[in-house]
Amino acid sequence: MCLSLPAKVLTVDGDMAEVSVGGAVFRAGIQMVEGIMPGDYVLLHAGFAIGKMKEEEAIETLRLLDEIDGAWQDR
Amino acid sequence: MKYIDEYRNGRHVARLAEMIRQEAARAYTFMEVCGGHTAAIHRFGIHSLLPAKVKLLSGPGCPVCVTPVRYINTLVTLASRRDITVTMFGDLMRIPGTLASPGEAKASGADIRVVLSAHEALDLARSDPQRKVIFAAIGFETTAPGTAVTLMHAEREGVENFYVLSAHKVMPPAMEMILREGARIDGFICPGHVAVITGSEAFDFIPRKYGLACAVTGFEPADIMLALLMLIRQVNNHKPHVEIEYRRAVSAEGNKIAQGYMREVFEPEDAEWRGLGIIPSGGLNIRERFRHFNAGIAFPVDLPGPADETDCICGDILRGVSTPSDCQLFSTVCTPDHPQGACMVSAEGSCHTFFKYHGHE
């Protein structure tokens, strides 16, 4: 369950934000996430930001994927 | 789209498929308990990438699938009252109850509206103070905090015509029940978006008590393949633990603020899961302090018990004991257009996704 997608924060107004998924713009409640700024990515679910995306971790996972790819090529 | 497309890279997926093939030393069965994973697995054709040795089972993780018939009947009954508007997520519209599906009830004049969020339901209540607006609150830990925030908002503003009928469920007790009843699996693809809220810690009991592998997993194809590789390695090394594949979104402790909202508004209760029966502490009830928002208390509905049993084997499918093709109703009597059980109704139900992507071969 639980369709949720990383969405880019466009504007913040009190406890609401406008967020964009590929250019489709939604209103999202940001009561559950602290210190949200335009440019941040949040996970959007049913009209709420339920968490903030962690860029370093995302890069780390991609690095792992690239490593797997590289290791495969070196064989 | 950032954080999405990077994890759909066909090359990464192909490499992971190779490694899985290479490292799969025996037969494995892993269960995904999240309907979102079930849908992603089918949508991205993950089955077509896996060796026959690696089997995936769909567990109970779709809140629509496990919503009891009685709940649907209650919504439909309430919506037919002239002074009541029932708001719900689109997911619920096609669920057959004993009386009618909400979609059918709407066609017969019941005031039922599809909303994308709980605050849309609250907006509706605000804009028409004469109507009583009920929000049909379904969903797991991912969705419940949003309901909680909205309810607290309504309380602060003193909105008096907004009500919530909670069928919120929590995931770990259901996973434990499946394990206690002896599901034949080697590990769990743990629900990534539930874990955003609960943290991966919520699943720590699984390796500890039951010795099974766990990977908290994202929803893109590379996520799912990487998680499967992690699970296979855990099994091969005899070192089951909770591994977070979905690190860009999930932490060990989860979203404390969201947990706080949830605790403030809801308390655990024993809850009926369609197909699984009563699960101890498997649901969320609205606390006494918010009782005037509780549609269950404000509008008591007296309904007869659940419908007669059919040949539908939803329960076994949810438990991972059977697959859709084991069911004699599947694709003959029971189709997406004429769903019998909840697994066919929900677009992410095991039977629906199986029908949609594998069809009626």
Add this chain to the structure above:
Amino acid sequence: MSEKITLSHGGGGRQAQILIRDHFATRFGMAGPMTDSAILSAPSGILAFTTDSYVIDPIFFPGGDIGKLAVCGTVNDLAVSGAEPKYLSAAFIIEEGFGMEQLDEIVTSMADEAEAAGVRIVTGDTKVVEKGQCDGIFINTAGVGLLSSDLVHVSSASSVKEGDVLIINGSPGDHAVTILAARRGLSFDIPLLSDCASLNRLVRRVAEKPEAVHFMRDLTRGGLAAVLNELAAMRGCGIIIDEVSVPVQEPVRGLCEILGFDPLTLASEGRMLVVAAPGEAGAIVERMRKDPLGSEAAIIGRITSGREGRVILNGTSGGKRFIDVPSGQLLPRIC
């Protein structure tokens, strides 16, 4: 207060005459006295004849309105059958209280679209119903077109065979998501316009070599998924689609991801599928790209022999799955 449609506009009296004369006939360029039938000279050859009713909510949307849609939809049904659209009828069912200004706007956009598409609206009808009996305005159009004998095979798909190439003229689903966003109450916004357009000029380019065109169909309700399955069932063939080559726009993708829709099942009103002989497909795409309605034309798949009647999607990430017939209405989901 601005003028409203009343029951007497449909009553056959003076007001009805004024409505028909001043608001419909002049805009549609119907000259001369009003007769019960349009009298037209009969062309020799084969006719294509189609009808469709339009009940869209909202009536005005980014990129068009119900009037434009009512012309394009019927023009397209004729065009993809291989016919050159000639004449249209237009019948209106209007709810009392509907604004005259809005009606004029709708009729004007019908007239404009008809002119652009090179068809004439030659006959019509108006009924006014009581408040609540319809939602603002419903329009039915029927259309007649001339079918050239070398394109008769196109609508039946009789010459579709293994190896044929599938072409689409642009991004699917823009219309469906634009409408969804324009509807009240759904709290999201999409920077898109409906793709609503008359395709007959584009079809002319496609069909320059008629024998190379084996099938055409516009992608309306059920989207690409419905048309592909219909074609596969009709011919008992298999179809393979390469997901990476289907030009879905980013906002459509984003919306689909978050609401749980499949872009391949979304309706368009100005998109078409062309099945062409493999040797000619490249040339057809080139010709399509010279037309603004085909600037994003792309080859998206091919007809196969295996998997009779099934449509397979080769996913971007390497997985394969079936594309099934869409079932039921589009309901936004959270899970």
